Amino acid sequence: MRTVRRPGSYVCGIDSAMDVVGGKWKGLILWALHQRPHRFGELRRELPGVSEKVLTDQLRExxxxxxxxxxxxxxxxxxxxxxxxxxxxxxxxxxxxLGAWGSEHILGQVPGR
Incomplete structure (x- = not known):
């Protein structure tokens, strides 16, 4: 589990936002839940490689x-x-x-094409 920081301890908005979404799986969890609500097992199947413990911890956070x-x-x-x-x-x-930037620059795709 991550350490909870006090609001005044952040350097800037990016710092506080990354505290919430930081980690390998949180962005992918958010992406999956953006489509529709999921049960735990559905999330696990959509995120190959995530362990049950890590998924549980990330969802709790x-x-x-x-x-x-x-x-x-x-x-x-x-x-x-x-x-x-x-x-x-x-x-x-x-x-x-951020996802559009990653698609364009990292994956070599241009959004909308």
Whole structure:
């Protein structure tokens, strides 16, 4: 788990944003949840290579930051879905230009072509 920093300890907005989305899997979790709510197993299948422990930890951190909502249904067998909160949706909107930059410059693709 990451260390929670006090609001005054950040150098700038990028520093605080990277504290929320930093790590290998959080951006990919946000991308998957942007499409629709997912159950844990669905997320695991969409993110090959992520361990159950790491996915659980990352989802908990995103939930504690108010980015992801976890909804448990009172069913047998138990069902839990993860979705983006309005704050998470706004974060995804902020990450769209970064994704477009990566597609254009790293993957050699030009968006819209």
């Amino acid at each position: 995103l939930e504690s930051d108010g980015i992801v909502a976890r909804k448990a249904y009172d069913e047998v067998p138990p069902r839990v879905e993860y979705s983006l909160t309005p704050l998470g949706e706004s974060l995804n909107e902020a990450l769209l230009p």
